Amino acid sequence: MIGCQLHYAQAPCERPQALNSRFSFVQSKTSMEEMGFGSPNKFARRVKGRLQVIKVYPQLEEDLLVRLFHKGVKSQWTVEDVNWNDPIQFTPQQSYALARMLTPVYLGEQSAMIGASVALPQMAQAGETTAQLYLSSFLMDEARHFEVLTRLYQRLQADPLTIRQMPEMLRYHNRLRKGDRLDWVWGILISDIFAKNFYSTYAKTQPEALFGKLSGRIVKDESRHQAFAEHYLKTSLPTVPRERYQVLLDMKDELLTIMDTMYMRLHDDAESVGIDGRKFLDRLRADIENKAQRIGLNGSRDPHSPGGQPINSGAKRGVSSSTAPHPPISFKALKPSKCSSCYLALLCRTPLFQRAQCV
Ligand SMILES: [Fe+2]
Ligand SMILES: [Fe+2]
8 A cells, every 4th residue: 555655654554553643634514624624545644733634645746747757766976977177167256256146146045045944844734745755855856956156165265245245135035935826936936946047057157167066066956947937827827816926926026126126236246256136137137028028917807807716727715816815835934033943943053144243
């Protein structure tokens, strides 16, 4: 029996009584349906007041997300596959400038890794099995990017900026953690477009240098991330309530404004490493607007259209509006003051934040 291979599923297969004593099994058909869980083949338990669901034998059809997952698994590489003796092709002053320029991207890699670990249980709760599979490989990619950039800083012999030196980074990542998985996927798509544009610049202009080669590898991963987010959002957006749609539009503008402010600070560093900051940001804005258009987030929605149907084929309850009275697990609900494992608390334990003494 397939389900018995799963950790949480072992107990019900072998010791149903023991399961009931350890997990709160939702037996009422009505309450399960109310929660959007139609199948009795799911086991629910409460962790710190929140409902978590494991479906023993979920439907797993091959879709784009499964194919992206396979691609991701086959494309794995590690820091040990990089030739760290490749030339840097930067003067010490340029290395210093690159270290500063790279900081928001570097923090973005850590933030994406931590954020995925928060979005994954939400997808489980919504029955989005293939999205969960895909996100597991995404998490591995972002962990690798984080590790590899940490190593790069050592090779450059330069430190990233601190949050104190660039407080906009905290604003940016606070915005990413608000809302639920739909907000997160949209925010991460914007960040991925930024990262892809940044890395592509060096992959093209320095193909033989250490950072150029690293960038070429990372860009391939970021392409998969974009494909996932585009697919997920394209499927979900036509059915979200219109207030929610407006929140996502506003989020794009907010993130772009923060990016503008960040790179105003980095103007001189960008010049030093041969990047025209203004042109870069203009191209980035155009790419993000273009992507928004493709996924149907272009502000042209009929203001009288109610939307609000469930998202994705596997999701019965959909993504709740940020203004809903009882939202599902959400980043917003995770308060740093009361939680030692939440998104912001985890982010605050990273060296960048600790140096800024934000905790
Ligand atoms: Fe990344
Ligand atoms: Fe990414």
